Amino acid sequence: MVKRVDDIEVDLIAEAIYQVYGYDFRHYARASFKRRLRTLVQDLKLDSISHLQAVILHRPEVFADKLPQLTVTVSEMFRDPSFFATIRSQVIPTLRTYPTIKIWHAGCSTGEEVYSLAIILLEEGLLDRSVIYATDINPNVLKVARDGIYPITEIKSFTANYQKSGGKEAFSDYYTAGYGGARLLPRLKERIVFSEHNLATDDVFVESQLIICRNVLIYFDLELQQRVVDLFARSLTYKGFLGLGAKESLRYVPAGRFFTDYVGSEKIYRNIRRHEFDYESL
Amino acid sequence: MNPYKALVIGASAGGVHAVRTIVAQLVTLPWPTLLVQHIQAGARIDYAAAFGSPPHIRIVEAEDKMLLEAGVMYVAPPGYHTLIEEDGTVGLSVDAPLNFSRPSIDVLFESAAEVYGAGLIALLLTGANHDGSAGMEAVYQRGGLTLVQDPGSAEVPTMPAAAIVRTPVHHILKLDEIGPFLNQLARVQVP
Numbered sequence: 001m002v003k004r005v006d007d008i009e010v011d012l013i014a015e016a017i018y019q020v021y022g023y024d025f026r027h028y029a030r031a032s033f034k035r036r037l038r039t040l041v042q043d044l045k046l047d048s049i050s051h052l053q054a055v056i057l058h059r060p061e062v063f064a065d066k067l068p069q070l071t072v073t074v075s076e077m078f079r080d081p082s083f084f085a086t087i088r089s090q091v092i093p094t095l096r097t098y099p100t101i102k103i104w105h106a107g108c109s110t111g112e113e114v115y116s117l118a119i120i121l122l123e124e125g126l127l128d129r130s131v132i133y134a135t136d137i138n139p140n141v142l143k144v145a146r147d148g149i150y151p152i153t154e155i156k157s158f159t160a161n162y163q164k165s166g167g168k169e170a171f172s173d174y175y176t177a178g179y180g181g182a183r184l185l186p187r188l189k190e191r192i193v194f195s196e197h198n199l200a201t202d203d204v205f206v207e208s209q210l211i212i213c214r215n216v217l218i219y220f221d222l223e224l225q226q227r228v229v230d231l232f233a234r235s236l237t238y239k240g241f242l243g244l245g246a247k248e249s250l251r252y253v254p255a256g257r258f259f260t261d262y263v264g265s266e267k268i269y270r271n272i273r274r275h276e277f278d279y280e281s282l
Numbered sequence: 283m284n285p286y287k288a289l290v291i292g293a294s295a296g297g298v299h300a301v302r303t304i305v306a307q308l309v310t311l312p313w314p315t316l317l318v319q320h321i322q323a324g325a326r327i328d329y330a331a332a333f334g335s336p337p338h339i340r341i342v343e344a345e346d347k348m349l350l351e352a353g354v355m356y357v358a359p360p361g362y363h364t365l366i367e368e369d370g371t372v373g374l375s376v377d378a379p380l381n382f383s384r385p386s387i388d389v390l391f392e393s394a395a396e397v398y399g400a401g402l403i404a405l406l407l408t409g410a411n412h413d414g415s416a417g418m419e420a421v422y423q424r425g426g427l428t429l430v431q432d433p434g435s436a437e438v439p440t441m442p443a444a445a446i447v448r449t450p451v452h453h454i455l456k457l458d459e460i461g462p463f464l465n466q467l468a469r470v471q472v473p
């Protein structure tokens with residue numbers, strides 16, 4: 001009985017947020033979304049999700065402030081170093097054959113993984129003919145990503161990750177430290193375009209050779225995953241690469257059929273959907 | 283009809299040995315089992331081998347959107363929280379560690395308690411931190427069955443002891459009693 005009320009509350013708050021703010025949480029995976037809502041209820045010392053809905057509807061500044069708790073996952077540079085090592089050794093050689101390399105980092109959050117990719121491209125001599133489109137649903141988070149300043153306390157683990165991923169230089173070459181923060185080199189930002197994009201509502205905006213979207217799909221229900229994976233297939237060149245998070249897969253989503261395993265253990269796939277593909281036939 | 287719908291197990295230091303002992307004795311259970319075993323993120327493991335290739339239970343890593351089946355044990359992947367949806371599928375998350383743990387036992391137990399209520403059996407084993415205590419409380423409050431490994435004979439008593447202090451526990455069992463006890467629960471029939 002109590003459980004049923006909870007689910008109604010989640011339905012209602014998602015609908016409310018969508019109608020008032022345009023962020024669509026209606027197809028987020030229910031269990032993790034509910035958990036995040038409950039954490040927010042506790043943080044704000046409220047009584048219930050219904051109470052949270054009232055606060056959110058009537059106080060936009062609270063919503064803006066707390067939105068990251070519903071959308072952001074904390075990342076790190078070169079997270080899952082073997083993934084980045086594989087990008088370097090198995091994906092870069094193909095990207096190198098293109099005159100211009102276009103990469104879409106979907107759900108870039110605070111940017112750590114985007115800058116990791118920029119470092120790889122720089123070390124491989126490809127940065128100047130690349131563009132990385134780094135998108136996220138939340139403009140405040142994009143601002144943090146654009147700044148490229150991370151806590152100095154993170155540098156040790158970033159450095160270890162970088163080294164494990166096959167980094168060729170000293171990681172300290174890529175940032176300057178001061179005031180408790182590590183500021184990444186402006187050089188790394190030159191080829192990155194940060195912009196808002198909502199995977200639940202927005203469509204294709206660029207055709208790229210590599211899409212990276214890590215630990216985002218798990219927060220979506222199957223229906224939204226289908227929308228997004230289909231969008232990715234339409235946003236990639238034929239045989240373009242898609243990189244997911246360490247424990248994600250395309251196995252349960254119908255649009256997964258547009259992709260084949262490339263390095264299965266690292267969740268790197270290749271698009272086999274041609275743009276004139278008749279997918280009515282599926 | 284068996285009144286139980288799922289079994290969730292939480293284990294930390296000393297857990298691999300404990301789980302191995304338990305699964306070796308299990309029959310094919312009429313419900314899915316989910317296990318959080320605290321382990322280093324990035325580890326790649328053959329779970330069946332790690333847990334001794336038990337004869338009557340298939341052991342796989344839990345995957346996002348996977349449908350839970352009876353008789354199978356799903357292990358929470360390293361570095362991810364594992365949750366359960368109302369429709370009996372798995373949900374993963376990389377939200378912040380809880381009690382320094384990801385996967386967290388509390389996250390699994392709380393999620394399972396919400397979905398299965400009185401149909402849930404929750405078992406907490408050996409471990410060095412307090413992950414799982416809040417989860418056991420949630421299970422109890424939703425009418426589930428709470429089982430704890432006897433701290434006196436656990437490899438590391440901290441985790442089961444913390445749960446006993448925090449919340450009513452229905453049974454405290456020695457390691458080699460757990461398997462047979464679960465098999466008994468598997469045979470319970472209610473009209």
